[in-house]
Amino acid sequence: MTEKMLDCLGEACPVPLIRTQKALGELAVGDVLVVAIDHSCAMKNIPEWANKEGHNFEIEEVSEGQWEIVIEKSH
Amino acid sequence: MPITKDHQYYDLVVIGGGPAGLTAALYGGRARLKTLVIEKGLIGGLATYTNEIANFPGFPEGITGIELARKFEKQARNFGADFKNTPVKSVDLKGPDKIIETFRVTYHAKAVVIATGGKPRLLGVPSEDKFLYDKGISFCATCDAASCKDKVVMVIGSGDAAVEEGLFLTKFASKVIMSVIHEEGHMDANAAAQADAMREPKLEFRWNTVVDHFEGADRLETVVLKDTRNGELIGVPVDRCFYFIGYLPATELFQGQVELTERGYIPTNTRMQTNLDGVFAAGDVRQTCLRQVATAVGDGAIAGFEAERYIAEMEVFEKELMQRELPGMIYVYSPIDERSRDFLPVVREIERKYAGRVKLSLLDTYKSECLAARLGSVEAPSVVFTQDGKVVGKTRHLEPARIGAALDALVDHREPALAE
Numbered sequence: 110m111t112e113k114m115l116d117c118l119g120e121a122c123p124v125p126l127i128r129t130q131k132a133l134g135e136l137a138v139g140d141v142l143v144v145a146i147d148h149s150c151a152m153k154n155i156p157e158w159a160n161k162e163g164h165n166f167e168i169e170e171v172s173e174g175q176w177e178i179v180i181e182k183s184h
Numbered sequence: 185m186p187i188t189k190d191h192q193y194y195d196l197v198v199i200g201g202g203p204a205g206l207t208a209a210l211y212g213g214r215a216r217l218k219t220l221v222i223e224k225g226l227i228g229g230l231a232t233y234t235n236e237i238a239n240f241p242g243f244p245e246g247i248t249g250i251e252l253a254r255k256f257e258k259q260a261r262n263f264g265a266d267f268k269n270t271p272v273k274s275v276d277l278k279g280p281d282k283i284i285e286t287f288r289v290t291y292h293a294k295a296v297v298i299a300t301g302g303k304p305r306l307l308g309v310p311s312e313d314k315f316l317y318d319k320g321i322s323f324c325a326t327c328d329a330a331s332c333k334d335k336v337v338m339v340i341g342s343g344d345a346a347v348e349e350g351l352f353l354t355k356f357a358s359k360v361i362m363s364v365i366h367e368e369g370h371m372d373a374n375a376a377a378q379a380d381a382m383r384e385p386k387l388e389f390r391w392n393t394v395v396d397h398f399e400g401a402d403r404l405e406t407v408v409l410k411d412t413r414n415g416e417l418i419g420v421p422v423d424r425c426f427y428f429i430g431y432l433p434a435t436e437l438f439q440g441q442v443e444l445t446e447r448g449y450i451p452t453n454t455r456m457q458t459n460l461d462g463v464f465a466a467g468d469v470r471q472t473c474l475r476q477v478a479t480a481v482g483d484g485a486i487a488g489f490e491a492e493r494y495i496a497e498m499e500v501f502e503k504e505l506m507q508r509e510l511p512g513m514i515y516v517y518s519p520i521d522e523r524s525r526d527f528l529p530v531v532r533e534i535e536r537k538y539a540g541r542v543k544l545s546l547l548d549t550y551k552s553e554c555l556a557a558r559l560g561s562v563e564a565p566s567v568v569f570t571q572d573g574k575v576v577g578k579t580r581h582l583e584p585a586r587i588g589a590a591l592d593a594l595v596d597h598r599e600p601a602l603a604e
Binding site: 121122123126127130149150152153154156157158160165166167168169170176181 | 224225226232233250267268269270271286287288317318324326327328330331
């Protein structure tokens with residue numbers, strides 16, 4: 110299992126979602142992608158997408174208005 | 185993959201971090217319940233999808249949904265509520281130990297507030313699923329307006345949200361086309377919003393139309409509308425399409441456990457109680473007549489308050505009424521009933537006689553209606569007998585001799601002989 114960091118700080122929608130989809134596509138099942146974001150719109154569409162796709166995820170608010178979405182590739 | 189899951193224990197778990205959930209958590213936290221809010225995405229729920237909230241009291245200049253949600257969250261945190269940002273996978277809410285499963289943790293709660301709100305309604309037309317979210321169909325003007333600068337967008341719907349968000353989009357897009365199902369000049373929005381819309385040169389209306397299907401290669405390129413008068417198909421090239429056609433309750437998780445209406449909402453009484461003990465619902469997910477931040481906050485306050493009351497009563501019920509140390513006698517009475525009052529001195533006398541052998545509890549049905557309901561069907565005045573934490577008999581015949589005989593039996597571990 111590997112863990113990859115994806116820095117999307119300062120990027121507006123839909124860029125973080127598109128980069129997340131691409132980065133997760135390059136990982137193997139069971140690998141973990143940590144996406145760093147600071148645009149609230151990405152806090153809506155990335156969880157919505159991950160939920161729809163059935164990937165497990167948890168989010169940590171690392172500081173006010175900045176989050177890390179930890180996504181485990183499940184298929 | 186985690187093999188063993190972590191177990192965490194809370195008094196109150198609130199599922200959903202919108203205005204209803206945040207208010208329930210605020211009340212729970214303030215009542216010193218160990219409280220957790222679980223939210224899958226951004227805290228604030230549907231309110232964060234609105235650029236400006238103009239009708240929440242206390243903010244005469246208006247406030248953005250995100251700012252308002254931040255304030256709600258801060259206030260709930262100030263009262264000690266914890267937050268977890270992850271989706272709930274499944275729940276088991278039927279028993280007294282409510283179980284909420286997430287990816288890594290199994291949460292146990294004494295009470296649960298369901299405040300999951302709604303999710304955007306879809307049209308269900310061909311190719312819609314190919315273009316959702318980042319592919320061209322959006323539900324949030326606030327989120328995606330900036331990426332529509334100088335582009336052509338379409339808005340589906342004609343209610344308040346459609347018209348207000350359509351007007352907001354004109355600040356970015358070169359043209360906003362509104363597809364409206366009604367006859368020319370008819371919209372569902374409020375009159376003020378309609379008047380603003382008719383004056384806006386960047387808004388273009390397609391009356392008497394519905395979406396037939398969507399077309400595009402990777403991304404949405406064309407919305408094909410159908411004229412409802414003659415069935416004619418009209419292809420309209422757009423860069424993005426926004427839906428403002430309402431929401432569906434997010435209740436799949438609770439199917440088969442919590443009672444739902446035909447349309448999937450959770451019916452409650454005025455105390456936000458669902459059909460399950462210790463499970464409350466608040467906000468947009470509830471069967472109600474108005475879904476606003478202001479109503480969600482009111483629901484949340486009641487749900488948080490009632491959750492606290494439920495937990496307190498549960499504790500009295502288990503630790504006092506259903507205590508296991510001694511045989512128990514519960515006098516169920518109402519202070520406004522004369523017969524109840526008259527028998528109270530007799531009860532006190534029995535208590536003195538059996539001191540150290542029987543535990544007497546008084547249950548005021550006027551004050552503790554729910555607690556009385558927990559004992560099953562009892563009317564004041566009556567006497568309930570317990571043994572080893574279970575009800576073993578009850579009677580409405582308030583005769584000291586018969587009650588004494590029943591208590592003697594219990595002290596000797598025999599079945600009490602009682603007439604209902």
